[in-house]
Amino acid sequence: MEKLTGTDRVKRGMAEMQKGGVIMDVVNAEQAKIAEEAGAVAVMALERVPSDIRAAGGVARMADPTIVEEVQNAVSIPVMAKARIGHIVEARVLEAMGVDYIDESEVLTPADEVYHLNKREFTVPFVCGARDLGEAARRIGEGASMIRTKGEPGTGNIVEAVRHMRMMQSQIKKVIGMSEDELMTEAKNLGAPYEILLEMKRSGKFPVVNFAAGGVATPADAALMMQLGADGVFVGSGIFKSDNPQKFARAIVEATTHYEDYALIAELSKNLGTAMKGIEIATLEKKDRMQDRGW
């Protein structure tokens, strides 16, 4: 029997299985186990969480393969890892290591200021960040199998993730409601590949799973993003920068599942300790905004 690997269905389908779940950033085996135990659907193996990357400055690169391997050996849930935008070799290295999903991420310092990876050439699926439908559709055009809002990583401030999710949802609705003869001009205006918009229009939905990321710091933040139409959430610095990561991780998972059960979210939010401190976006200088990376 012929087995076809790396098909769109297999790559996009992998993300479908993550829906309604939380993907957590971890930097070692111990954190990965806490995440799995709390009910995370996957972990993102990193050398440093975004808030530490932000604090450290300098060039942020793919994690040391030792860390990725350590996390892979610690858990049975899928393991994701980040490669720099356009860094073909980092992505190939992660693929060779058997990482389940690669995040071509603006959290790391871009390696290419013009081109993203041609993700269609890989067997491993990719997730990419986006702030609007044009950006999301360009990434899907390059072969991304999953999208996440960019938000503003490592800030613990949900406002940018909300902005991006609202923008995308309204643009998606608009495209689906358009007649086909309007699509080419809309594609031009959005900077989106026409074929992707046509696929959306005909199927009546965004073609891949769309998670929220970048600033989720509390269970209520996670539930908010689900209400705005996210299929699930990535939590970066929020969990392991909080006072009680175990409790925090569980609370975020449950709030994501039951995002409309407010009494439950109230219970989950009790005595969680201090969430990460957070940064007011207006105080971030333009050069420190990670969301502007990507083209």
Add this chain to the structure above:
Amino acid sequence: MMNIGVLALQGAVREHVKALEAPDVNVIAVKKVEQLTDLDGLVLPGGESTTMRRLIDKYDFFEPIKQFIAEKKPMFGTCAGAILMADELEGYAEPHLAVINMKVERNAFGRQRESFEADLSVKGIGADVRGVFIRAPIIQKVGKEVDVLATLDGEIVAARQGPYLACSFHPELTDDRRMHQYFVDMVRDSLKK
């Protein structure tokens, strides 16, 4: 009218709901234990089995689902759902719901890069069923009361024991509704009895 639930704690819920829709089927995304009461059949979707199990425990679904099974109401598990239904798991001391007499191995084909699709011959359905295998489990062995419905390179990938159906792959990710139709027929038959 049949009421068929899809356990909606995590995973590919929407796809199953869509695949089950029919004029005589009322499909319910089950998020609360109370919703199990009126169901004639239940689907355990694909997703992450460890996450689903944690949420099953957290929201006290375990005993009510066991009760559902004790009443012999039809159940269909895909991928993670099949893992939950096995009564023996390779490498684990305890199974989850222990519905079907079968031993299942998680992630049996390897990591995501080894995920694949292939055509299968499924007994009672057809010789051309597209199987989408994503970090899929295999059924290593089954008891003699279990009917093997499909194999791939000698490994069991679909099985049925009375009112219980399980497969390693994801029929909800294709437009082919035959596996779901087969399950709906099982539910219909169970109501005639």
